[in-house]
Amino acid sequence: xxxxxxxxxxxxxxxxxxxxxxxxxxxxxxxxxxxxxxxxxxxxxxxxxxxxxxxxxxxxxxxxxxxxxxxxxxxxxxxxxxxxxxxxxxxxxxxxxxxxxxxxxxxxxxxxxxxxxxxxxxxxxxxxxxxxxxxxxxxxxxxxxxxxxxxxxxxxxxxxxxxxxxxxxxxxxxxx
Amino acid sequence: xxxxxxxxxxxxxxxxxxxxxxxxxxxxxxxxxxxxxxxxxxxxxxxxxxxxxxxxxxxxxxxxxxxxxxxxxxxxxxxxxxxxxxxxxxxxxxxxxxxxxxxxxxxxxxxxxxxxxxxxxxxxxxxxxxxxxxxxxxxxxxxxxxxxxxxxxxxxxxxxxxxxxxxxxxxxxxxxxx
Numbered sequence: 001x002x003x004x005x006x007x008x009x010x011x012x013x014x015x016x017x018x019x020x021x022x023x024x025x026x027x028x029x030x031x032x033x034x035x036x037x038x039x040x041x042x043x044x045x046x047x048x049x050x051x052x053x054x055x056x057x058x059x060x061x062x063x064x065x066x067x068x069x070x071x072x073x074x075x076x077x078x079x080x081x082x083x084x085x086x087x088x089x090x091x092x093x094x095x096x097x098x099x100x101x102x103x104x105x106x107x108x109x110x111x112x113x114x115x116x117x118x119x120x121x122x123x124x125x126x127x128x129x130x131x132x133x134x135x136x137x138x139x140x141x142x143x144x145x146x147x148x149x150x151x152x153x154x155x156x157x158x159x160x161x162x163x164x165x166x167x168x169x170x171x172x173x174x175x176x
Numbered sequence: 177x178x179x180x181x182x183x184x185x186x187x188x189x190x191x192x193x194x195x196x197x198x199x200x201x202x203x204x205x206x207x208x209x210x211x212x213x214x215x216x217x218x219x220x221x222x223x224x225x226x227x228x229x230x231x232x233x234x235x236x237x238x239x240x241x242x243x244x245x246x247x248x249x250x251x252x253x254x255x256x257x258x259x260x261x262x263x264x265x266x267x268x269x270x271x272x273x274x275x276x277x278x279x280x281x282x283x284x285x286x287x288x289x290x291x292x293x294x295x296x297x298x299x300x301x302x303x304x305x306x307x308x309x310x311x312x313x314x315x316x317x318x319x320x321x322x323x324x325x326x327x328x329x330x331x332x333x334x335x336x337x338x339x340x341x342x343x344x345x346x347x348x349x350x351x352x353x354x
Contacts, residue, residue: 031248034292101261127265134290136248136262 033134033153040067040144041132048099048107048121055096055122057148064174065094066167067142068118069130071102072110074138080157081114087163088117092171093143097121100130100138143167145174238270241283246295254297 035041044056068084070077088095097118099107104123111121124130133142136155143152152170154162242256242263249260255267266287273283287295299305 028251031292031294034289127262131265131269131290134292136291 029137030155031136033150035134035150036153038150040142040148040150041129043122043124043129043132045098045122045124045129048097048104048111048123051104051123055120060094060096060144061148062146063094064146064171065096065144067096067098067133067144069098069100069133069135069138069140069142070121071100071138072106073102074100076157077139078114080139081117083158083160083163084117085115087158092168094119098129098133098135099123100135101125101127143170143174234271234274237274238267241270241274241280242267244284244297245287246297248291248295 040057042057044054047053047055070081084095095118097120099121101124103125107121107123111118122129127135133140134153139157141152141154141158142150145151151174152166154166158167239256243254245255245266247253247255247258247260247263247266249262250258253260253263255263255270257263269286270283273286278286284296293299293305299308301309
């Protein structure tokens with residue numbers, strides 16, 4: 001009974017420390033996506049550079065590919081861009097840009113100015129496909145497998161760490 | 177990236193106006209700024225007004241659902257409150273779904289399918305959220321039980337187990353004993 005007097009407060013304190021410490025490493029901006037391990041939503045959008053060519057989700061079946069959501073008005077995309085351009089040089093996988101809530105001339109100008117890492121960009125002017133993909137903080141990056149299932153989502157600018165420690169191992173696994 | 181205000185360009189223009197207007201001291205400037213912020217808020221609402229005029233009942237319904245949903249861009253605002261572009265789009269989406277005859281439940285699941293349970297201000301009760309829902313109640317009951325136990329035990333103790341409250345009382349006790 002006497003020892004309980006010390007153990008109980010200590011246990012409560014320990015629990016509190018655990019939760020607070022856990023809280024330090026959680027980012028409330030990183031909302032877990034319910035779309036992970038679900039089929040990517042269907043879409044049919046025109047290309048950014050060619051309003052007459054349509055790209056559908058099913059055109060990309062059979063390949064592991066990356067969907068990178070970007071916009072010319074998005075400041076953080078500019079931050080991520082050099083890294084993406086660098087990464088695209090490895091030709092590790094097709095990178096499809098989703099030009100989100102943008103204007104065609106603005107988007108094209110942006111790619112001309114900063115370089116184009118995308119195999120192609122699709123043009124989502126009203127952001128409807130963005131909503132289907134649960135996009136809320138551009139830039140966002142999805143990795144989609146051969147069966148068209150979303151395997152990974154990254155919110156915010158890509159970092160060398162994310163590419164090396166999350167994307168590369170995942171690609172190895174998916175292409176195995 | 178996370179634009180919680182009306183479009184930046186408009187906002188900047190208003191700020192410049194604010195500077196031009198703010199010839200007075202800091203107090204006047206502050207007043208001008210708050211007025212401008214209020215103005216910014218009202219004009220942003222005004223943008224939505226024509227739609228509301230179309231069908232007030234529908235609009236009320238849209239807003240009722242939108243207050244249940246968290247805006248992921250400005251996480252402490254509801255989709256009804258937020259001026260973020262995404263919130264405007266999602267309100268439009270709710271409007272269209274309702275026009276197509278979706279039920280409230282269908283609209284909410286449309287949102288959670290895409291953004292997860294986190295968008296709901298009232299998360300569902302399920303095994304992963306039990307702690308969230310019942311944790312505070314359990315803590316309260318445990319605290320009250322502990323308090324009652326301690327108080328009971330103390331009530332059974334004799335007076336001599338406690339230190340006297342005031343010096344006079346101590347003297348009195350000593351006198352009684354003497």
